[in-house]
Amino acid sequence: MTIILDGKKLSEEIIGSLKGKVKGLGLAAILIGNDPASLIYVNIKERKCEELGIYFEKYHLDENINEYEAINLINRLNNDKKINGILVQLPLPDKFNREKILDSINPRKDVDCLTSFNLGRLLKGGDFAPCTPKGIIRLFDKYNINVEGKKVTIINHSNLIGKPLATMLLKRGATVTICHSKTKDIKEFTLNADIIITATGKHGLITKDMIKEPIIIDAGVSKVNDKIVGDCSEDVKEKSSYITPVPNGVGPMTVAMLIENLLYLQ
Amino acid sequence: MTIILDGKKLSEEIIGSLKGKVKGLGLAAILIGNDPASLIYVNIKERKCEELGIYFEKYHLDENINEYEAINLINRLNNDKKINGILVQLPLPDKFNREKILDSINPRKDVDCLTSFNLGRLLKGGDFAPCTPKGIIRLFDKYNINVEGKKVTIINHSNLIGKPLATMLLKRGATVTICHSKTKDIKEFTLNADIIITATGKHGLITKDMIKEPIIIDAGVSKVNDKIVGDCSEDVKEKSSYITPVPNGVGPMTVAMLIENLLYLQ
Secondary structure, rough: OEEEOHHHHHHHHHHHOOOOOOOOOEEEEEEOOHHHHHHHHHHHHHHHHHOOOOOOEEEEEEOOOHHHHHHHHHHHHHOOHHHHHHHHOOOOOOOOOOHHHHHHHHHHHHHHOHHHHHHHHHHHOOOOOOOHHHHHHHHHOOOOOOOOOEEEEEEOOOOOHHHHHHHHHOOOOOEEEEEOOOOOOOOHHHHOOOEEOOOOOOOOEEHHHOOOOOOEEEEEEEOOOOOOEEOOHHHHHHHOOOOOOOOOOOHHHHHHHHHHHHHHHO | OOOOOOOOHHHHHHHHHOOOOOOOOOEEEEEEEOHHHHHHHHHHHHHHHHOOOOOEEEEEEEEEEEEHHHHHHHHHHHHHOOOEEEEEEOOOOOOOOOOHHHHHOOOOHHHOOOHHHHHHHOOOOOOOOOHHHHHHHHHHHHOOOOOOOEEEEEEEEOOOHHHHHHHHHHHHHEEEEEEEOOOOOOOOHHOOOOEEOOOOOOOOOHHHHHHOOOEEEEEEEEEEEOOOEEEEEEHHHHHHOOOOOOOOEEEEEHHHHHHHHHHOOO
């Protein structure tokens, strides 16, 4: 019997427990350009903030602005006492130096935990972490999945997911393998894994023949025939011991962790 | 035929090429307590600095000082124009909060690249890196070892070696597995590895039956019958394609990278 890791339900529990505690805090979201998925994500965050009584400022900037205009806005928000957290919605249009913009956020307001300082603290064993990896760890905790001594394969090596997640899993005693597009044969690293965490946006990357009853966290998001799907093909579910659904797995956890991070920063 | 990765020779080449460029720079080394290996390492650094005309200040503090005395000293050195780089020799006696002390170093003088800010920048893809992992990457470069698409197993998950090295290898396209004391069966991750990097200080951890002609970086240091040895048992050498000797492999590279980092910071 496959157990479904219900991120939607857990995120609602967490947000319920934060209600009242976060009222009156302020969050600023900066969106540059018109990436359709980014527009949707910022709107989800805005609605969640409204629901919780969090003061929300949205800055939707034209992609023709220059880097310094974005940094000036961030500097102003760094000094604005109404604002406890600042997030820059990713991805940014190509012409921007993402790390330079992110690093202009004061680490004390870096609600996404994407400044160099905060990622470095995480690497050194700190608890403050980016939302998606934090949400994944929270799912393990909820379902009493102890990662110590487990073989974990992560298919993603980004600054937002793969690298911070690896450091969090190492802290908890997992043996961690990180795969990506240059990995020649991903199956070699999934077949004996106890836990597989995938976040590539390539539907069908993980198929039934690549696994032996692992725990699967599917943080991939793509669209097939206008339906939101993950990285796993349909038949993977029946062969896994635990699996996150897509949607309603990792996605809602990410938003809950954003609110939790905002509370942490205040 | 096993090829020896001659760290001593390469480090001498690198230091030779830095000669003249680093003269007049200033390095401060802080040593707390009387760990015998630490005393030796600080002396090696002092001698190398003298040889290169680098102004060297050594602070040997009693382990009974409190954290704030160490931090006050670092603050003073942060503001001292003669000093370009500050290093705190590790390990520190247990009672000290290592990360708090390291993070009091101004990242612009953090010659070991161990502040949160500098480690975070590395995680995000930056080039400035701690000395040991940097020295290992330099050995690969010297011997034309391209890690892209290679399966690399690192046996060490520290902030100084394993985690920064993993991020550097991921940047170069390697698939990376990180093992440590909680890994149940290390052989499972060494047997098919193209490259093994070990830094545990446990002589005999890697034996002949655990490998198939890989490239081996042995950054382990321990003493057996008063002889300095690495993590590999004696018979591993004949079965590896490339291997670093111990001593004269990774060790001298670390000192060369310290000097290179000092130049980078000026």
